[in-house]
Amino acid sequence: MRLGRSVTLATLGLVFMCSRLGAQRDPEDQLISQRLASLADMNGAHATDCGTTDMYRPSDSVSSCAEVAFNHRKPFIVLYSGPNSGPIGSIFHSHSAYGLADDSQGNLHEVVYDSRGLLNLNADKNAQLFNGNRIRVTPCIKPIRITRTERGIVACAIPVDEQASKLAAQQKPFGATVCGILNDPAAFNNKLVRIHGYVSANFEYSELGANGCSQSIWFEYGNGGAPPALVAYVSGGARPGAEDSDGRLILPIPVQLLENSDFRRFRKLMVAAAKADARSEKKNPNSPVFYCVAATFVGRIDGVSDDVHAFHLKRKATDEADFLGFGQMGLYDAQFVMQSVGNDAVLEKLSPDPDPAVSISN
Numbered sequence: 486m487r488l489g490r491s492v493t494l495a496t497l498g499l500v501f502m503c504s505r506l507g508a509q510r511d512p513e514d515q516l517i518s519q520r521l522a523s524l525a526d527m528n529g530a531h532a533t534d535c536g537t538t539d540m541y542r543p544s545d546s547v548s549s550c551a552e553v554a555f556n557h558r559k560p561f562i563v564l565y566s567g568p569n570s571g572p573i574g575s576i577f578h579s580h581s582a583y584g585l586a587d588d589s590q591g592n593l594h595e596v597v598y599d600s601r602g603l604l605n606l607n608a609d610k611n612a613q614l615f616n617g618n619r620i621r622v623t624p625c626i627k628p629i630r631i632t633r634t635e636r637g638i639v640a641c642a643i644p645v646d647e648q649a650s651k652l653a654a655q656q657k658p659f660g661a662t663v664c665g666i667l668n669d670p671a672a673f674n675n676k677l678v679r680i681h682g683y684v685s686a687n688f689e690y691s692e693l694g695a696n697g698c699s700q701s702i703w704f705e706y707g708n709g710g711a712p713p714a715l716v717a718y719v720s721g722g723a724r725p726g727a728e729d730s731d732g733r734l735i736l737p738i739p740v741q742l743l744e745n746s747d748f749r750r751f752r753k754l755m756v757a758a759a760k761a762d763a764r765s766e767k768k769n770p771n772s773p774v775f776y777c778v779a780a781t782f783v784g785r786i787d788g789v790s791d792d793v794h795a796f797h798l799k800r801k802a803t804d805e806a807d808f809l810g811f812g813q814m815g816l817y818d819a820q821f822v823m824q825s826v827g828n829d830a831v832l833e834k835l836s837p838d839p840d841p842a843v844s845i846s847n
Contacts, residue, residue: 516616517582517598521562524586524594524622532560532587540565540583543637551585551639555631560589565638585631585639593625595641606809607790609732626732643734650736653727658783663695663702670788670819675727677738678786680821684755685777685835686712687762689813693782693821696836703812703820707742707784713752714759721815722808725787725822738785743825751826754778758832777835781827787811788819 518537525532535550543565554561564584582598597604597620604621605614612623625641632642653675661678682695684704691711692701705711725737742748758776765773789797793809797818800807808815 516620517584517596518562518564520596520615520620520622521564521584521586524596525560525562525588532562532589535561535563537564537566540567540638541636545637548633548637548639552631552633555587555593555639558589558591560587562586563639583638583640585641591627591629593629593631593641595623595625597621597623601807603796603807603809606793606796611732643732646729646731646733646735649729650734653735653738656738661786663693664698666702666786666788666819667698667700670786670794671791672788673786673819674788675725675735675738676786677783677824678821679781679783681779681781683777683779683833683835684712685775686714686755686759687775688714688716689718691715691718691812694777701817702786703817705820705822707740707822707824708744710742712755712759714755714762718813721810721812721817723787723789723793723811723815725785725820737787740785740822740824742823745825747826747828747830750828751778751780751830754830754832761832775835777833778830779833780830782821782823783825784821784823786819786821794818 522532522534533550533554535554536544536547538544538547547563551561551563553559562584564582566582567580580598580600584596586594586596588594599619599621602618605618608614608621609623612621614621626644628644630642630644631639633639656677658677658679661673661676661680663680663682666673666678666680680693682693682702685692685694686704691704691714693704694701727735729735755778758778761776762773765775788794789810796807797810806814806816811817811820
């Protein structure tokens, strides 16, 4: 699920993901309700409680109540909470929630709750943290507007820095390396690069790697597609784009896939790699040989913040996925969105690599 790009809350996608994949009712769930109430009534005004609703199936009446109160400049609170329980066999046990509090003085705050205590990561400079980083309060940027997400949740809308977005869109690609990007993802965020590496894919993973790099970059096409071997995955909570010093949104560099003869050749080689992988797994299930396609690519890099990257460097292989990055379960600190591929694409055998979930944490 992707939010509209004008909506604030980079963490809202993460909140949804953690709740959907096995959220359980946290005994401290009342903390966010108390925080919302205190924010809305901080000036002594009696706030309208628009109620609590499921963030995956939000009640239209609850969202409408918040919109009416906001439009009439009346103080209100509204809360969207995760489900009480997750799917059978789930290994995820966090609980998340998101709410808005209006205090009648022209101040609107978003309040996020995450039982894992990770809300200090990638936090806005104006954010306040409470209860062991389980609650984050962020004032909405003025002039304040609200909007509904695709799922019907009322959220703050971020103003767009049009000038910075225009400048970003005019970038020319520059040379970069896979290892260099992985060493400092934030430095390459929302940059257009020319890069040489190899693409490999299977049922759940699509990766851009290079010799000498212990990790990989998540790989996708500029039209939203991916190599044919990738069938299904659960997206992480990181989102493309950047912010200026005032917190306004710098839009992701537009990337339109160039589907020329070089791309068609690359695509055929990726199909060949997928077929070769299948044959190898069938013939040698205990020691299959996998294939990749090496080439020179041009496209946009999306990278996580410095603090998220530092946090991931300390991860253990046994840690649960935190959904703070890109790609499958947010395991990747960077993703590459392909605009074009060169005429140098070649099918190669893939060197043995550790499991993606393990290598990302190294």
